[in-house]
Amino acid sequence: MGGLGAPRALLASLAGLLLACGGQETLDDAVLDARPPEQTSLDALAVDPGSRDTAAKDARDADKALPGADTQLLFGGWPWPAKTPAVGLALEVENGVGTPLRVQKGATFFINQIDIRSFVTATRDQGLRNLIAQSDFGGLGWLGVRQVDQESVGAPGPYTRRRYYRDAAWMNLPSHFIVEPVDSRGRLTGLPILLNAGTEHQRRAGLDDFFIRRFRGIQTATGCATPDDCSTSTSFEEEAILELRNAYEHAQRQTLTLRSDTRALRLRWSLRPAAPYEIPVEQVVDGRYTYGFRIGVEALTPPRPDGTYAPGTEISFQLTLRDGAGNRLHPQGYLPPYNQVAPDGTDSGVQYYRAFFDATATYYRRKHRERMLMTQIIGPAQHIQPIRSIVPLEAFLDPAVDEQVIATPERDGVFAQFATLPFANVLFGGAFVDPSLWNLPNTDTWQFKLPDNAQPGTYLVTVKGRRAWLGEDLPATTTLEIQVGTRQRTQPKLTTGPCTSCHSKGGELGTVLHANDNRAACAGCHAPLAFELEGPIFVRTHFIHSRSNRFDAPLQQCSSCHLTKESIQRTSKAACLSCHKSYPDSHVAQFGPIESMYVGGGAESFQQCTGACHTRHPGSGL
Incomplete structure (x- = not known):
């Protein structure tokens, strides 16, 4: 968007879209009322060089706190994106109501995530009929919707059954979002940005703006007698979900720098032209932390003089969670009690597993919101392979076991062990056995014990987690290599690839999912669990x-x-x-x-x- 021609073209496009979409405010209300008094047409919004100084002075008089020394002032004082790195914002709407957003004052943002959910409850199995009739998604157009998958969990019962629906008309229609920063009176305080949501059947040609795009209908029945029989259930939830995540590089270049009088982001969806969502915005100054997320991990147990560990050694490890500037997000040696973190995290952005409060399902439902903090060891690297031994639920509940052994060389051809943080006996024990466990402080330290017959080679120790802080929802993963029995580094023999042929331009493995581009470090956590x-x-x-x-x-x-x-x-x-x-x-x-x-x-x-x-x-x- 160089020069003035591109902004004028964009604004003209937005003007046409706003006129076509309608909404709570007409174009005259939303755009023209935000002009300086002397402007009388859309063309006047493109400030010519001769009037730029006057526009800048007017803006400074109206708003003394415009962010960024490199900010340029255009369009009657609206801030042009600063040169500082932009932060990806996560927007949420539930049943038509925007989740209030707190952001760091003075930062520049792009939209990296949009989660919209609508749901209703029912006492009888009626598919999605109540959702279509009563919810704010009801008028979108549900012709063609069909059930495509079903899964039940909860053995030995009672069961929870989920049915997944696709191909509704609205899912297959091209749609877009317009994000507008507005003041307390609903007037624009900056340039809107346009985001293309694409359609369910749109391929990866880069014509839309998000790498991950999920449109869903879901029915959840609880209290089912068997995996397939929910005839006695009286608890049904019907929901529609829209998930857009991981903005492509070209979409990341559309940024917002919020003026101090910005009070909300108005989210217009082309499929709901008369009913835009409003997401309240509070701008805060928090000098304790910055955006970004880093995970550090170190071995506290020193290796032998030759730099290797002997088979049978128990090794202590410690993680450190930091923001992008390196500030600690927790005291050394300590992680807060579960009840102080879940479901919404801490003031510093630390997150724990939260699927107890917001159920997740691979591919179909909000897996990115699970936010598990977890660590694993797997090796030796040259023998890394998928793990097929099932980890029983009892292994998660045993109060004497903090770290679960999930693969042994004899049984699985590779050694692997993992631990959730807080430990699984706290997470799941607090949910199913003793609620008081969720009030206990936790540790940032754990131990992995190498088997006595550990084969020599390189072992991978990985920690993954997610931070949600002031509008940014960011994953991170780090892997530490240790040598066991030999100084010779060994490497995994991967039988799949190359993922980069698709995962690129904003969808890289180092960005999506757990932000882990080391695929060899996946198998240790990704073992079959009895409940997953x-x-x-x-x-x-x-x-x-x-x-x-x-x-x-x-x-x-x-x-x-x-x-x-x-x-x-x-x-x-x-x-x-x-x-x-x-x-x-x-x-x-x-x-x-x-x-x-x-x-x-x-x-x-x-x-x-x-x-x-x-x-x-x-x-x-x-």
Whole structure:
């Protein structure tokens, strides 16, 4: 957007959109009333060089606190984006009401996340009928909506069943958002920005503005007698969810610098032209912290003189959570009690696991809001592979066990251990056994014990977490390498890639998900849990890419990601049915019906079916 021509073109486009969309304010109210008195047309909003000094003086008189020494003043005193790095804002709306937003005064922002949710409750199973009739999403157009997946959790019962719906008309219509900074009277205080939401069926051609785009209808039934029988349930929630995350690079260049009289962001959605959302904004000055998020991890137990650890050694590790300027977000040696953090975090932005309050579901529902703080060790690197041994719920509840061993060399061909922070016996023990555990202070230190038969090589210690502070919702991951039994560094042998052919320009692995671009460091945390069997990374990758319209290669073409023929020849329910939605009747008779949309069945889903069948995949390219 160089010079004045581009801003004028953008404003003209926005003017046309505002006229077409209507809303609570007409264009005259929203734009023309914000002009200096001498301006009488839209053309006058493009300040010519001769009047720029006068406009700047008027703006300084009206607003002494315009941010940034490099800020240019255009459009009657509206601030042009400063040269300082912009911060990604996360906007939220629930049942038509914008979640109040506190931001750091003087910062420059782009929109990195939009979460809009609408829900109603019912006592009978009526699909999405009540949502369509009663919610603020009701008038969007639901023709064509259909159930595409279903999953139940809660064994041995009672069960919670979730049904997922797609293809409603509104999900397949191109739409856009306009974000307008406004004052207490609803008048513009800066340039609006235009964001293209695309459609459910739009591919990855870069024609929209967000790498992750999810439009959903969901029905949740609780108290079901069996995974499939909810006839006795009297508790149903019907919801519509829109998730836009991870702005592409070109969208990040559309920025907002809020004037001191900005009191809200008005969020106009082209599918709801007469009813814009309003998100209250409070600008604060917080000298204790800055935007950004860093995780540090160090080994407190020193290695041997040669720099290696011996098999059987118990190693203490400590994390440090910091903001972008390096300020500590917690005292050394201490993490706050769970009840002081969940569900909304601390003043410093520290977050813990919060799915107890806001249920998540891989791909379909708000997984980014889970915000687990977690650590793992896996190795040796040359033997890293998916873990298929199931971690029972009891392992999370045992008060004597803080760190869970999830893979052993004998059973899994690799060693792995993980720990949630706070420890799982506090997180899940407080939820299901003793609520007082959530009042206890926690530690930033933990221990991983190498097995006595630990094979020599490089072991990866990873910590991942998420910080939500003054409008920024940011993941971070860091990995520390330690040497066990040898000084020779060993490397993983990955059988998939390259992810960068799709994950780029704002959707890099180092930005999305956990902000982790070291794929070898995923398997240690991503093991199948008894209450979340879809944990393994191969299950999640298959499931997400088979459901997402972002992935535009033929699904049968395994060579799009797999590098070797051998890498697609370990067949199991979990491997096959995380991508396929059905299998032949002969398989149903032999292996049972499909019971899980993620892995096909239960614990047996990770066992290898046979070494004699499925040595080839039609159309695989391998």
